[in-house]
Amino acid sequence: MWSFETDPDHQAELDWAAHFIATEVEPLDMLLGSPFDRSDPAVAAHVRSLQDVVRARGLWACHLGPELGGQGYGQLRLALLNEVLGGSSWAPTIFGCQAPDSGNAEILAHFGTPEQQDRYLQPLLDGEVCSTYAMTEPHAGADPLLFTTTARRDGDEWVIDGEKWFATNARFAAFLIVMCVTDPDAQDPHRRMSMLLVPAGTPGVEVVRSVGVGTDRPGEGTHGYLRFTGARVPADALLGEEGQAFVVAQTRLGGGRIHHAMRTIGQVRAAFDMMRERAVSRSTRAGALGSLQMVQEQIADSWIEIEQFRLLVLRTAWLIDKEQDYLRVRKEIAAVKALMPKVFSDVVSRAMHLHGALGVSEEMPFMAMLSRAEVMAVADGPTEVHKVTVARQLLRGVEPVDGLWPSAHLPSRRAAAQARLGATLEAGVVS
Numbered sequence: 001m002w003s004f005e006t007d008p009d010h011q012a013e014l015d016w017a018a019h020f021i022a023t024e025v026e027p028l029d030m031l032l033g034s035p036f037d038r039s040d041p042a043v044a045a046h047v048r049s050l051q052d053v054v055r056a057r058g059l060w061a062c063h064l065g066p067e068l069g070g071q072g073y074g075q076l077r078l079a080l081l082n083e084v085l086g087g088s089s090w091a092p093t094i095f096g097c098q099a100p101d102s103g104n105a106e107i108l109a110h111f112g113t114p115e116q117q118d119r120y121l122q123p124l125l126d127g128e129v130c131s132t133y134a135m136t137e138p139h140a141g142a143d144p145l146l147f148t149t150t151a152r153r154d155g156d157e158w159v160i161d162g163e164k165w166f167a168t169n170a171r172f173a174a175f176l177i178v179m180c181v182t183d184p185d186a187q188d189p190h191r192r193m194s195m196l197l198v199p200a201g202t203p204g205v206e207v208v209r210s211v212g213v214g215t216d217r218p219g220e221g222t223h224g225y226l227r228f229t230g231a232r233v234p235a236d237a238l239l240g241e242e243g244q245a246f247v248v249a250q251t252r253l254g255g256g257r258i259h260h261a262m263r264t265i266g267q268v269r270a271a272f273d274m275m276r277e278r279a280v281s282r283s284t285r286a287g288a289l290g291s292l293q294m295v296q297e298q299i300a301d302s303w304i305e306i307e308q309f310r311l312l313v314l315r316t317a318w319l320i321d322k323e324q325d326y327l328r329v330r331k332e333i334a335a336v337k338a339l340m341p342k343v344f345s346d347v348v349s350r351a352m353h354l355h356g357a358l359g360v361s362e363e364m365p366f367m368a369m370l371s372r373a374e375v376m377a378v379a380d381g382p383t384e385v386h387k388v389t390v391a392r393q394l395l396r397g398v399e400p401v402d403g404l405w406p407s408a409h410l411p412s413r414r415a416a417a418q419a420r421l422g423a424t425l426e427a428g429v430v431s
């Protein structure tokens with residue numbers, strides 16, 4: 001059965017969320033800095049009061065199941081909500097589903113022991129703290145088998161040494177989830193690493209610096225360059241089993257990638273709306289910009305690309321709900337991840353261009369959006385790697401042709417058809 005309709009109850013929640021964000025949350029985007037910086041008590045109190053409104057409405061942490069205080073929305077209904085949240089940088093925090101905490105909560109829920117869930121997951125779900133996921137290293141990112149940060153056992157402790165890079169929000173986080181080599185000699189290279197939970201402030205953990213992206217000004221960066229020098233955590237700091245880091249990472253990144261894509265739809269639509277408004281508001285002597293055919297082509301192309309992308313995202317979300325296993329939907333998630341930065345960048349570039357000098361100025365949001373699009377092509381793995389995943393899966397199980405000619409070779413097919421039906425057809429024609 002196929003349906004492209006949103007059920008009326010859910011639509012009512014989406015409409016409420018859109019109105020609440022426009023009136024209460026978007027002003028925060030204009031006035032405040034990072035949603036993860038809880039150091040100002042006045043800001044924290046205001047944020048908490050907005051979060052309470054969302055909780056009372058029953059829209060808090062919708063990515064999680066009811067046993068963890070969420071709505072158990074599933075990915076498809078979450079996708080529709082995330083589209084609404086995506087247009088505002090503060091909205092995910094106000095609705096309790098901001099990256100990277102949402103993904104970290106997912107793996108704590110999935111792999112954490114009851115003690116770990118009490119200590120780390122609960123404050124995360126309550127919105128009291130934020131967290132960091134530290135996997136990438138300065139010398140290697142796209143190929144995790146090259147990571148060298150180690151954790152070695154010393155009595156009932158793990159001792160961590162090495163460096164991590166671009167660990168988002170490290171300077172605000174209450175704890176880090178760190179991917180470390182724990183068994184360098186394991187025969188299966190994918191069993192060499194484990195995930196460890198490291199509380200912020202652990203001696204031997206240093207934020208060397210916080211790196212910014214795109215239009216961030218010096219000092220605004222939130223991506224931690226981390227150094228671990230003999231940092232000690234207890235043996236029970238393992239998240240999941242020893243050697244299971246790749247399984248944990250896949251669980252986390254699968255969800256993270258599709259959630260980014262859902263929110264990206266909201267941002268691309270916002271750029272598209274700006275483009276349409278400009279097209280009917282600005283004129284040359286030939287008429288409104290929107291009456292010019294080249295502009296019309298850009299508007300049509302943008303809408304078509306957004307709709308194609310959105311359908312792929314929604315179908316992938318639907319598949320995740322159906323399969324209940326990110327690995328079984330790996331191809332689709334990788335395809336979404338590969339397409340996301342292209343659609344984002346193409347539409348924003350056109351919208352920016354249509355605004356002329358104003359578009360490239362710091363008085364419009366396009367440059368910041370463009371840098372976010374570029375970030376989407378790298379963070380959570382570069383586009384090339386995701387395309388390789390898609391292609392490998394699509395080639396899996398395809399049989400090579402027997403002989404010189406492709407199976408669609410027309411002379412060969414004609415000859416086969418002749419051999420099978422020629423005599424019958426000729427007999428029919430003669431009689």
Ligand SMILES: Cc1cc2nc3c(=O)[nH]c(=O)nc-3n(C[C@H](O)[C@H](O)[C@H](O)COP(=O)(O)OP(=O)(O)OC[C@H]3O[C@@H](n4cnc5c(N)ncnc54)[C@H](O)[C@@H]3O)c2cc1C
Pocket residue numbers: 100132133134135136137138139140141142143165166167168213223375378379380381382383384385388
């Ligand atoms: C804003 C932002 C936030 C991030 N947050 C986090 C975080 O919280 N935690 C974390 O651990 N990491 C984080 N990252 C890091 C991110 O996951 C890595 O940047 C990413 O995996 C790529 O690794 P790299 O930067 O080392 O690039 P490299 O691995 O050096 O790759 C560089 C380029 O080489 C090419 N390339 C690499 N491999 C292939 C291939 N197989 N085929 C073809 N071309 C290839 C691609 O063009 C790629 O862009 C973040 C990154 C950004 C930009």
